[in-house]
Every structure is written in C-alpha cells, then in structure tokens.
Amino acid sequence: xxQGTLRRMVSVALLLLFVVFFSVTADSFLTWRNxxxxxxxxxxxxxxxxxxxxxxxxGGIDLSTGAVLGLSAMVTSRFVTNxxxxxxxxxxxxxxxxxxxxxxxxxxxxKLGLSELIAxxxxxxxxxxxxxxxxxxxxxxHLITKTVQDRQFLSIGGNIGGIYYMSVIWLLLLILGTFIxxxxxxxxxxxxxxxxxxxxxxxxxxxxxxxxxxxxxxxxCSALAxxxxxxxxxxxxxxxxxxxxxxxxxxxxxxxxxxxxGRGDTVGVGIGxxxxxxxxxxxxxxxxxxxxxxxxxxxxxxxMSVFDAMYIRIMEQQRIADRKTPAAGEGGTV
Amino acid sequence: MRNRYLAKTLAVFMTAAVMLAGCGSRExxxxxxxxxxxxxxxxDAPSFGTGIDIASESLKVGFSAGNMDANAVLWEQxxxxxxxxxxxxxxxxxxxxxxxxxxxQQFEEMINQGxxxxxxxxxDTSALASVSTExxxxxxxxxHINVGPESPHTAGISNSSWNLGVTVANDVMAKMDxxxxxxxxxxxxxxxxxxxxxxxxxxxxxxxSSYEFLENQAGDWSTENGNEIARNLLTKYxxxxxxxxxxxDQMAMGAAQAVEAAGLTGQVKVYGxxxxxxxxTYIKEGKMEASVYCDAVQQGxxxxxxxxxxxxxxxxxxxxxxxxxxxxxxxxxxxxxxxxYLK
Numbered sequence: 001x002x003q004g005t006l007r008r009m010v011s012v013a014l015l016l017l018f019v020v021f022f023s024v025t026a027d028s029f030l031t032w033r034n035x036x037x038x039x040x041x042x043x044x045x046x047x048x049x050x051x052x053x054x055x056x057x058x059g060g061i062d063l064s065t066g067a068v069l070g071l072s073a074m075v076t077s078r079f080v081t082n083x084x085x086x087x088x089x090x091x092x093x094x095x096x097x098x099x100x101x102x103x104x105x106x107x108x109x110x111k112l113g114l115s116e117l118i119a120x121x122x123x124x125x126x127x128x129x130x131x132x133x134x135x136x137x138x139x140x141x142h143l144i145t146k147t148v149q150d151r152q153f154l155s156i157g158g159n160i161g162g163i164y165y166m167s168v169i170w171l172l173l174l175i176l177g178t179f180i181x182x183x184x185x186x187x188x189x190x191x192x193x194x195x196x197x198x199x200x201x202x203x204x205x206x207x208x209x210x211x212x213x214x215x216x217x218x219x220x221c222s223a224l225a226x227x228x229x230x231x232x233x234x235x236x237x238x239x240x241x242x243x244x245x246x247x248x249x250x251x252x253x254x255x256x257x258x259x260x261x262g263r264g265d266t267v268g269v270g271i272g273x274x275x276x277x278x279x280x281x282x283x284x285x286x287x288x289x290x291x292x293x294x295x296x297x298x299x300x301x302x303x304m305s306v307f308d309a310m311y312i313r314i315m316e317q318q319r320i321a322d323r324k325t326p327a328a329g330e331g332g333t334v
Numbered sequence: 335m336r337n338r339y340l341a342k343t344l345a346v347f348m349t350a351a352v353m354l355a356g357c358g359s360r361e362x363x364x365x366x367x368x369x370x371x372x373x374x375x376x377x378d379a380p381s382f383g384t385g386i387d388i389a390s391e392s393l394k395v396g397f398s399a400g401n402m403d404a405n406a407v408l409w410e411q412x413x414x415x416x417x418x419x420x421x422x423x424x425x426x427x428x429x430x431x432x433x434x435x436x437x438x439q440q441f442e443e444m445i446n447q448g449x450x451x452x453x454x455x456x457x458d459t460s461a462l463a464s465v466s467t468e469x470x471x472x473x474x475x476x477x478h479i480n481v482g483p484e485s486p487h488t489a490g491i492s493n494s495s496w497n498l499g500v501t502v503a504n505d506v507m508a509k510m511d512x513x514x515x516x517x518x519x520x521x522x523x524x525x526x527x528x529x530x531x532x533x534x535x536x537x538x539x540x541x542x543s544s545y546e547f548l549e550n551q552a553g554d555w556s557t558e559n560g561n562e563i564a565r566n567l568l569t570k571y572x573x574x575x576x577x578x579x580x581x582x583d584q585m586a587m588g589a590a591q592a593v594e595a596a597g598l599t600g601q602v603k604v605y606g607x608x609x610x611x612x613x614x615t616y617i618k619e620g621k622m623e624a625s626v627y628c629d630a631v632q633q634g635x636x637x638x639x640x641x642x643x644x645x646x647x648x649x650x651x652x653x654x655x656x657x658x659x660x661x662x663x664x665x666x667x668x669x670x671x672x673x674x675y676l677k
Contacts (some may be wrong), residue, residue: 243431
C-alpha cells in the first residue's frame with residue numbers, strides 16, 4: 001500500500017472514530033441540520049486550507065489568508081451595498097483581488113528575498129489595515145457595522161437540496177486541487193520545490209514562479225472564502241477571518257501535509273478541515289467548560305503532528321530497510 | 335418556594351415588558367434596539383404565543399459571550415443566579431473568544447441542540463442577524479445584553495457603551511465650564527460595536543463650543559497601553575488636556591499614572607469604566623475622577639429572569655411592537671460616593 005494512502009486511511013479512521021463517538025453520546029450530533037452546519041463551517045476554513053496547502057507543500061507558509069478573507073468580505077460588502085454592479089462581476093473582482101494580493105505576497109518573497117513567514121505576517125497587517133480603512137462609518141466618522149441586504153448576493157450563501165453552495169464548491173475545489181497537485185506539471189514542480197529548492201532549481205524548475213503561483217492560489221481561495229462568509233453571515237466585520245489562518249494551518253497539519261513541505265494533498269486537507277470542525281462541534285454537545293474545549297483543540301493538533309512525525313520516521317526506516325534487503329533472486333554467491 | 339419565585343418573576347416582567355416595549359431605540363449608532371419584528375403589527379396589541387411550564391419542563395439556556403472578559407464573567411454569574419431556583423434548567427456558556435465567526439458558529443450550535451433561550455453579548459450584531467432570526471423563528475428566545483441587535487429578538491438588557499460615553503461627557507460638563515478632552519477607546523476592530531468614545535465626542539460637541547474634543551486613540555484595554563497613550567497625548571497637547579475618558583478602568587489607571595508622572599494629578603480628570611475595586615482606590619486617592627459602573631451581575635440576573643418569563647408567557651420577538659429594552663442604569667462613582675462601593 002502506498003505511504004500516502006495509508007496516512008489518509010489513518011486520518012479517515014480517526015475522523016470516523018470521532019463521528020461515531022459523538023453520534024452515540026450526543027443526540028443532536030447526527031442530525032441533517034448539524035451535519036450541514038459542520039459542512040458549512042468546514043467549507044470556509046477548508047477553502048483557506050486548500051490555498052494554504054499549496055503554499056505549504058511548496059515549502060512556504062502563508063499567514064495572511066485570514067486578512068485576505070476579511071478584506072475580500074469588506075470589499076465585496078462595499079460593492080454590493082454601494083453599487084449596482086452585477087453580482088457575478090463583483091465576485092469575479094473579489095477573486096481577482098485575491099489573486100493580486102497573492103501575487104504581492106509572492107513578489108515580497110521572490111523579489112525582496114523576505115522569508116514566507118515574515119512576508120505573509122507583514123502582509124496580514126497591511127491587509128487588515130485596509131479592512132479598517134474601508135469599514136463603514138457613520139456621518140460623524142465613527143465605525144459602524146452594516147448588514148448586506150441584497151438578496152441575490154445573499155443567495156450565494158444559500159443551499160440546494162439542503163446542501164450549501166459553499167460546501168459543494170469546497171468539495172469540487174478539493175478534487176481540483178488534488179488533480180492539479182497530482183496530475184499536472186505545475187503540481188509536480190510544487191512538490192519538487194517543497195522537497196528541495198536546490199534540487200528543483202538544478203532540475204531547471206523556476207522556483208520563483210512556482211512560489212508566486214502557490215501564493216496566488218492561496219489568495220484566490222482566501223478571497224473566495226471571504227465572499228462565502230459574507231454571503232452566509234450578511235456582514236463583514238473588522239475582525240472577519242482573524243485567527244482563521246491558524247485554523248487553516250491546523251487543518252493542513254491534521255490532514256497529513258508536512259509543514260516543511262513536499263508532502264500531502266488537498267483531499268487530506270479536506271479531511272483535516274472536517275476533523276477540526278467535528279471535534280469542536282462534538283465538544284459543544286457536552287457543554288464542556290471553555291478551557292477544556294481549547295485544551296482539547298490544541299491537544300488534537302499536537303497529537304496529530306506527533307503522529308505524523310513518528311509515522312514519517314517509521315516509513316523512512318522501513319524504506320531504508322527495504323533497500324538494504326536484497327530482493328528475491330538478486331542474492332548471489334561470491 | 336419555586337412557585338413564589340416564578341410568580342414574582344412573571345409579575346415583574348409582565349409589567350416591565352409592557353411598560354418598556356418600544357423604548358430605547360437608537361438606530362443610527364447600532365447600539366440600541368431596533369424593530370424589524372414590529373412591521374405590520376399594532377403597537378398596542380401584543381400577541382402572546384403559547385407558554386411552557388418553566389417549573390417542570392427540562393430547559394436549556396445558553397450564554398454566548400463575545401469575549402469572556404471581566405464583564406462577561408459577571409454576566410454569567412448573574413445568569414447562573416437568575417436560573418438557580420430552577421433545577422430543571424441546564425445552563426451552558428459559549429465563549430467566542432473575540433471571533434465574530436465563532437460566535438455565529440456557537441449560535442448555530444445552540445439552535446441545533448434545541449436550546450430554549452439564548453442570552454447573547456454580540457461581537458458583531460450584523461453578523462448575528464441571520465442566526466438570531468433563525469433562532470427566533472425556531473421558537474428560541476434571544477435576549478441581547480448591551481449590544482443592540484439588528485434582527486428580531488425577544489428582549490434587550492442594555493447598558494450600552496453609548497450610554498457610558500454620554501454619562502461621562504455629562505459629568506465632565508457638569509464639573510467644568512470648559513474642557514479640552516481626549517478619549518482612549520477600544521481596539522479599532524471593536525469600535526464599530528463599542529461606541530462609548532463616539533458618544534463621548536458627540537455629547538461634548540452638542541454641549542457647545544466651550545467643550546473641545548481633541549481626539550480618540552484606540553487602546554488595547556491594558557493598563558500599560560493606557561499609560562503609553564496618555565503619555566503621548568499629554569506630550570502632543572503640551573499638557574493642555576482637561577479630561578481623559580478611558581473605555582475601561584485598566585486603561586484609566588494607566589492614564590492616571592501618566593498624569594501623575596507629569597505632575598498633573600487633579601488638573602487632568604481621568605475617567606474610567608467598570609467600577610473595578612483598584613480603580614476605586616485611585617478615585618479615593620484623587621488620582622482618578624470617576625468610574626462609570628453598571629451592575630453586570632444584575633444585568634445577568636435580569637436577562638435570565640426575562641428568558642424564563644418569555645418562555646412561560648410565550649413572548650418572543652414578534653409579541654410587542656418593539657422588543658423590550660430594559661435599560662440598566664449607569665452609576666457614576668466619584669469622590670462623593672466612592673466609600674459606598676469600596677469593599
């Protein structure tokens with residue numbers, strides 16, 4: 001069995017274990033309404049996770065995803081509320097903005113030589129600053145909140161047959177993401193860059209272009225998450241998306257993507273996003289004190305990361321052992 | 335005992351609800367109760383639904399705190415006290431940890447779990463509008479504390495941040511014939527909801543040209559930050575500041591330290607909020623002018639009791655022309671009455 005498949009089976013098994021446990025212990029867990037809630041919540045974080053997984057597989061990190069989400073939601077809210085531009089073009093503009101912000105992040109890394117951590121960390125503050133600049137104010141200049149009333153736009157947050165559009169889009173993007181990573185040259189190059197930039201460069205891969213590309217994907221995914229969040233909640237807050245960048249990274253870690261790069265795929269990230277939301281959702285059912293919820297949330301991330309590290313080590317040892325053991329028929333007498 | 339308590343609760347709230355229905359609306363600033371549920375209804379013809387037996391049925395009440403800060407802890411304490419006589423009520427607290435998205439998520443969770451009433455201190459009432467409406471439609475009583483909702487709700491228990499700013503400005507104007515004032519408000523990310531600084535500015539402006547509002551700076555609620563901002567403001571305006579309004583007592587204590595370091599204690603009046611015991615000591619020592627205080631525990635008790643009344647009487651967001659807004663009073667604690675509050 002392939003190493004990746006085995007790792008995924010472990011993730012799925014853990015997810016199922018929690019689902020079964022919560023289903024047995026909490027009446028309101030396995031209801032259609034609750035399942036849809038889980039899927040919707042997982043979709044927003046999941047969209048961020050898809051984007052950030054490209055960056056991480058490519059050996060980088062993107063801390064600006066939550067801020068891009070917030071800016072996308074605020075810009076979209078402004079356009080929907082203050083203009084008569086068709087909704088579809090506003091959504092496209094938001095995605096284009098995400099693409100440009102991703103490009104900006106990428107250029108900070110490849111042109112200015114900043115580390116991904118510093119570049120995206122700084123960009124996070126810049127984008128959050130723009131959110132404040134664009135926020136709604138009353139006549140006296142004081143900040144206020146405003147609800148989006150446009151029904152056509154809000155219908156984006158709606159559902160078909162009880163399943164939310166954002167969940168459908170999320171699932172489609174999970175598949176598309178894995179296709180890009182596994183079946184295209186671009187995807188192969190991302191793995192190559194994430195495994196070893198030096199080797200990738202020696203192989204003739206433009207590391208810079210790949211890095212910028214992954215940041216642009218991350219930007220688009222974050223912007224899309226912002227549009228869906230706005231359509232769902234009807235309001236773009238000054239803090240929208242704040243802290244979500246870490247949830248996304250947690251989902252990526254739980255989903256089997258190694259934070260040093262070069263491993264994993266978006267289907268695993270999808271499982272990771274679901275896993276995180278299921279755990280939180282299940283914990284709510286027990287009415288546990290807030291501190292217990294937080295501890296469990298952090299513990300899950302630690303356990304999964306430790307598990308991953310051990311798993312990779314065992315697999316590496318296994319591979320080395322396999323190489324040392326002569327295959328049948330190869331052994332000969334001296 | 336329980337029946338007597340129930341009867342008292344019902345009597346108080348039947349009267350309060352009818353008397354208070356429709357009061358306290360302040361649409362523009364987003365701090366007061368609004369009336370979307372009232373459309374198409376006669377203001378004087380409340381329509382009661384079917385109540386439930388709150389003394390015997392199993393009930394679930396949830397408290398959704400935007401952030402489990404000092405006030406939220408007191409609200410929770412009050413809610414527990416309000417529900418204490420009813421052993422059939424299960425009570426749970428959900429802390430959104432400052433995240434609007436998480437609060438919506440937790441609100442949905444309470445709807446999914448079939449809670450009977452949700453008491454909420456909203457971080458972003460616009461974002462909560464959709465789930466709040468969903469909850470009311472599902473028959474869940476939604477009661478907002480402090481921050482005014484923009485959607486149907488059963489009641490509001492308010493001592494808004496707007497009232498806080500107005501109270502402080504009025505105190506400044508009552509004590510000084512003219513004044514140059516600054517404020518240290520909440521973090522920028524919260525200023526759309528916590529609007530005391532805006533209210534302070536607007537009230538001073540309305541007070542005439544003798545009162546000048548110089549500027550508002552966003553703080554982070556901490557003493558260190560209050561100190562740093564106050565120092566910078568004093569330097570910037572060459573110590574020509576007469577009053578500093580800080581949105582909580584921690585920042586006010588920091589500002590008072592900066593004023594003391596500049597040798598201006600007594601000349602620059604420092605105002606805080608929340609009535610912290612440590613801040614009251616500052617007032618007693620003359621380092622701070624006043625702290626505006628609201629009994630958060632009592633607010634929690636009122637919220638819990640109104641939730642029970644609403645369940646028993648079949649009251650929801652559509653019962654009255656406007657959801658009742660029960661205003662909790664602001665108490666100004668200064669040198670004249672500080673001994674009454676110092677423990």
